[in-house]
Amino acid sequence: MKLRKSLTSIAFACLMAFMASAAYAAPPKYVFFFLGDGMSSTQIQATEAYLTQVNGGSAQEAADLLLPQNRLNMSKMPVAGLQTTFDAHALMTDSASSATAFACGIKTLSGVIGMNDTKDTSYKSVAQLAKEQGKKVGVISSVSLDHATPAAYYASVPSRGNMNDICVQMANTGYEFFGGGGLAKPTAPTDVWALLAANGYEVLNTKADIEDLLTNPRDKVVAINPVLPGSAAMPYAIDKPEENLSLAEITNVAIKVLSANDGHGRGFFLMVEGGKIDWAGHANDAVANIGDMIDFDNAVGMALEFYRAHPRDTLIVVTGDHETGGMTIGHATTGYKAYYEKLLGQTKSYENFQANDWVPHKTLMAPGVCGSHLGVDNLATDSAMINLMQTVFGLDYYSLNDYQKEKLEDAYDKSMCGTNDNSGAENTFLYSGYEPIVVTLTHILNENASIGWTSYSHTGVPVPVFAQGAEARNFYGFYDNTDIAKKLARIMGIKQTLPIVK
Numbered sequence: 140m141k142l143r144k145s146l147t148s149i150a151f152a153c154l155m156a157f158m159a160s161a162a163y164a165a166p167p168k169y170v171f172f173f174l175g176d177g178m179s180s181t182q183i184q185a186t187e188a189y190l191t192q193v194n195g196g197s198a199q200e201a202a203d204l205l206l207p208q209n210r211l212n213m214s215k216m217p218v219a220g221l222q223t224t225f226d227a228h229a230l231m232t233d234s235a236s237s238a239t240a241f242a243c244g245i246k247t248l249s250g251v252i253g254m255n256d257t258k259d260t261s262y263k264s265v266a267q268l269a270k271e272q273g274k275k276v277g278v279i280s281s282v283s284l285d286h287a288t289p290a291a292y293y294a295s296v297p298s299r300g301n302m303n304d305i306c307v308q309m310a311n312t313g314y315e316f317f318g319g320g321g322l323a324k325p326t327a328p329t330d331v332w333a334l335l336a337a338n339g340y341e342v343l344n345t346k347a348d349i350e351d352l353l354t355n356p357r358d359k360v361v362a363i364n365p366v367l368p369g370s371a372a373m374p375y376a377i378d379k380p381e382e383n384l385s386l387a388e389i390t391n392v393a394i395k396v397l398s399a400n401d402g403h404g405r406g407f408f409l410m411v412e413g414g415k416i417d418w419a420g421h422a423n424d425a426v427a428n429i430g431d432m433i434d435f436d437n438a439v440g441m442a443l444e445f446y447r448a449h450p451r452d453t454l455i456v457v458t459g460d461h462e463t464g465g466m467t468i469g470h471a472t473t474g475y476k477a478y479y480e481k482l483l484g485q486t487k488s489y490e491n492f493q494a495n496d497w498v499p500h501k502t503l504m505a506p507g508v509c510g511s512h513l514g515v516d517n518l519a520t521d522s523a524m525i526n527l528m529q530t531v532f533g534l535d536y537y538s539l540n541d542y543q544k545e546k547l548e549d550a551y552d553k554s555m556c557g558t559n560d561n562s563g564a565e566n567t568f569l570y571s572g573y574e575p576i577v578v579t580l581t582h583i584l585n586e587n588a589s590i591g592w593t594s595y596s597h598t599g600v601p602v603p604v605f606a607q608g609a610e611a612r613n614f615y616g617f618y619d620n621t622d623i624a625k626k627l628a629r630i631m632g633i634k635q636t637l638p639i640v641k
């Protein structure tokens with residue numbers, strides 16, 4: 140009887156201790172959410188295989204692939220899970236509906252941000268809820284700050300195309316930090332620059348001014364990289380100009396701003412998007428894709444550095460919103476062999492090549508090549524172009540097989556002269572909306588290395604989730620993308636259950 144009584148009291152004491160730890164475990168003060176747009180397991184494996192080759196190993200050897208220096212920060216995290224990415228009415232989501240899922244915990248339609256699929260109700264994001272808790276909030280993207288993914292953390296709009304409306308909502312958030320790309324629609328109908336100034340925001344757009352925040356942190360800052368080649372997005376990481384900050388450098392600045400005064404004593408929430416992983420996926424350029432993957436993972440490294448100084452109070456979650464391009468590890472022409480060393484010869488992105496090499500070359504050559512010469516082997520006699528293929532993509536034209544030469548010739552004719560002997564359907568399949576010669580060059584280089592592409596759009600495969608730090612264990616398992624917002628809100632100690640109406 141006495142033994143039974145003491146066992147009961149021990150059990151009771153254990154139960155109380157468990158309840159106390161469950162109920163009173165302090166929520167992590169510092170929460171990082173990293174989102175690789177268009178990043179799934181393929182992009183992760185391709186990047187690690189590329190790093191293996193860059194670091195002097197072979198992408199065919201397990202002993203090399205497993206070396207720590209050839210692994211990404213994210214894939215070394217102790218917790219991993221897998222999430223489904225479909226949206227309310229599509230197996231293949233877009234970035235607006237997936238970001239709404241991560242940010243607000245609700246399934247919606249492609250194109251819709253922070254609202255339900257009938258576009259009549261707006262929802263709060265985890266960033267807004269963190270702000271209501273008194274945390275500082277930061278939003279970073281390598282594409283424009285009014286693009287779909289960052290927008291879901293502060294805006295509600297029925298269409299992601301309403302970018303001026305999105306920027307207006309951004310200027311009214313009161314968030315402490317925005318950084319990376321610029322604004323795509325800042326002036327009409329509303330002058331958002333004026334609104335930002337009226338709301339007390341400082342807009343910085345030189346490297347020196349942005350880096351000044353490292354030693355002189357201020358709240359309410361919009362830190363925009365000086366060089367934005369198109370759509371107010373940062374250049375691809377492999378094209379990074381000296382004047383710009385990398386995604387990792389911007390993330391480091393954001394950490395300094397948000398952690399100043401310990402985030403008003405309440406910590407912070409920081410969302411970081413690697414947005415052009417997706418754009419390179421759409422364009423089927425593996426090396427540009429991998430370059431932005433490395434840049435994104437280096438930004439994760441900045442959060443890990445912060446974590447090591449605050450291990451009990453920091454949570455880092457890293458995931459993607461969907462796969463882009465139907466990228467595969469392996470190709471019909473290479474079977475079980477990988478030749479990643481072939482990728483090392485590419486020196487710029489397709490975007491940079493197109494703007495700075497192809498367009499000037501075409502301007503020079505088109506009058507002579509097109510017209511009466513059409514139909515002959517124009518590319519084989521264009522030695523300047525053959526030279527460009529070698530210097531920019533590391534592609535030796537003379538070592539290509541006849542099928543690849545024929546594909547290049549068709550693409551060259553289409554790009555140079557606007558016509559070739561393919562059917563319309565064949566051209567759509569081969570080039571989608573991309574410049575035929577440019578996308579054909581990356582296709583051939585990528586397939587020679589053993590990387591395939593099956594789409595110019597998003598695909599529906601589940602996407603890995605990685606986590607490290609306080610409460611990271613919540614991210615084990617197989618769950619839906621909406622569960623990520625719900626888990627983050629619960630972990631941050633938000634009492635209501637998502638989705639929460641605005």
Ligand SMILES: [Zn+2]
Binds near residue numbers: 177234417421463597
């Ligand atoms: Zn996309």
